[in-house]
Amino acid sequence: MPVTPASDTPSRIHWSEGEVAHSARWRSESGMPAPKKVVVVNDQTPADTAYRLACEGTALLWRGDFQNARQLLQAMARRADTKGSKDTKAKRAKPANASAAVAPSPAAAFHLHRQAQSQRARTLAMLLIPFDADYTIPLRRAPSVTQACNEAYGRPDAPFVASLRELLGLIGAHEWRKNGVDIPALGAKIHPHYGVFSPIRGEYLELVNQAPLPPGATLAFDIGTGTGVLAAVLARRGVGKIIATDMDPRALSCAHDNLYRLELLERVEVVQADLFPEGQAALIVCNPPWLPGRPSSSIEYAIYDPDNRMLKGYLGGLARHLAPGGEGWLILSDLAEHLGLRPREQLLALIEAGGLTVVARHDVRPTHPRASDAGDPLHAARAAEVTSLWRLAAR
Structure with a gap:
């Protein structure tokens, strides 16, 4: 999966403290630019004041107790959620002229929801903390975060x-990596690295574990391997050799680490490639990002596929990389269809344009908590979602 390269020149953040000008390197994995206006805050700063300043675009450099900073962030999040709930209710309220009330389309509702989430994230990201050169946090009761x-x-x-x-988020990712994620299809754990999407959607892994392998599937390609979980599932199913590709150095390192833990490196080769490696294979699998859209951070490349780039690249190049009699497996949710972002006809047209035919399709309903969360703004689409494994062959 492609990632947006970071600038070679680190940006800096500037602030005044005790009438003395200060500056330091600014770090943001999401690509958020260095705030232009910064004020110093501490344990005496009220949550209402902090939230108001953050909403106005003023960053808050914390100089108090670290655990109090966490509590302040939680208080700011509660205010953001309350405001978001009020805004949503106001938008849903019927106007005086009832005939003028028009429910937003699924696509419009999705974009409004994403816009609100993005604004919430920007606001909460305004609470800042300092780090020393060795990753020590010079604040009272600060934890050790060196490894994370x-x-x-x-x-x-x-x-x-x-x-x-x-x-x-870094600390949470470290815990995911340390503890791992149980994968019933493997009977083992996968350990996601920071910036690599965690394979928590077990239903699509079961599809890959249960679909019939094409005859002579001694070599397989896993396109966009991420954590390496699909390559591991195929290896455990008996595929003799798998080449797992990705463009993201973090994903390549993560996949290599997981396959080493699972003692599968003799059968799985991890290589950096944009989609396909050289040659042909009897089985080629790909689980591309499920939603067309622009990612706002590196990890969102596992969710959002700008202009369906990866989907188009996979379907457009699959036929020439399939060995005679081979199959390409496309693992894809239809959530984009229910959100009005990509109609089924567009997917079928891409399959047709790639010189492919559908051998079979295996479907499963999602089991993640959001699918049954009636309070989710996108509940209608999530409740109707189906994940499919499309078995494709060259015409």
């Missing part, structure tokens, strides 16, 4: 400032 930061940022080199919300 090393896994996400690499070797430390200079002091910097970052969002507390981002740090909590």
